Amino acid sequence: MANIITGIRIVMSAFLLFCPAFSPAFFALYIVAGASDMIDGAVARKTGTASEAGARLDTIADIVFVAVCLIKLIPVLDVPVWLSIWIAVIAFMKAANIAVGYIRQKEFISVHSMINKVTGGLLFAFPLTLAFMDLKYSAAAVCMVATAAAIQEGFTVWARSGRQNTSERENNV
Numbered sequence: 001m002a003n004i005i006t007g008i009r010i011v012m013s014a015f016l017l018f019c020p021a022f023s024p025a026f027f028a029l030y031i032v033a034g035a036s037d038m039i040d041g042a043v044a045r046k047t048g049t050a051s052e053a054g055a056r057l058d059t060i061a062d063i064v065f066v067a068v069c070l071i072k073l074i075p076v077l078d079v080p081v082w083l084s085i086w087i088a089v090i091a092f093m094k095a096a097n098i099a100v101g102y103i104r105q106k107e108f109i110s111v112h113s114m115i116n117k118v119t120g121g122l123l124f125a126f127p128l129t130l131a132f133m134d135l136k137y138s139a140a141a142v143c144m145v146a147t148a149a150a151i152q153e154g155f156t157v158w159a160r161s162g163r164q165n166t167s168e169r170e171n172n173v
Contacts, residue, residue: 008024009036009061093150115149
């Protein structure tokens with residue numbers, strides 16, 4: 001059931017591509033997709049169906065949702081250059097974390113930390129804040145937390161892969 005809810009996020013994200021940004025249809029699909037992100041993990045834990053595959057699917061759904069939102073929102077927002085660079089740096093850091101985890105452990109590592117959950121919540125709230133808050137302030141708040149999350153995620157990936165490599169070396173001795 002949880003994976004179906006996660007799949008709904010991917011489908012809603014695809015439908016978002018066909019809606020004008022900030023239209024009622026956009027916000028309806030956006031809220032359904034965001035709600036699916038908030039409940040899929042809870043359903044998995046409650047039903048005892050939490051799995052590594054489900055966590056990976058959740059990460060993929062998050063990436064798809066964020067990518068679609070960026071595709072839809074960046075062209076219609078007046079994003080300052082400094083903010084675009086900051087977003088690109090965060091994206092690079094996240095991609096590097098994924099690459100390092102894969103290179104060092106031969107698997108994709110997804111970090112579901114509290115700060116990543118806070119970042120997700122802020123990202124979800126971001127378009128909803130634009131009606132009453134200037135973009136640069138709202139986005140800067142999201143980017144500060146997202147940067148901290150990417151750094152923490154990098155440390156976690158390095159620590160996990162370092163422990164595994166140490167264990168492998170010890171087993172080979």
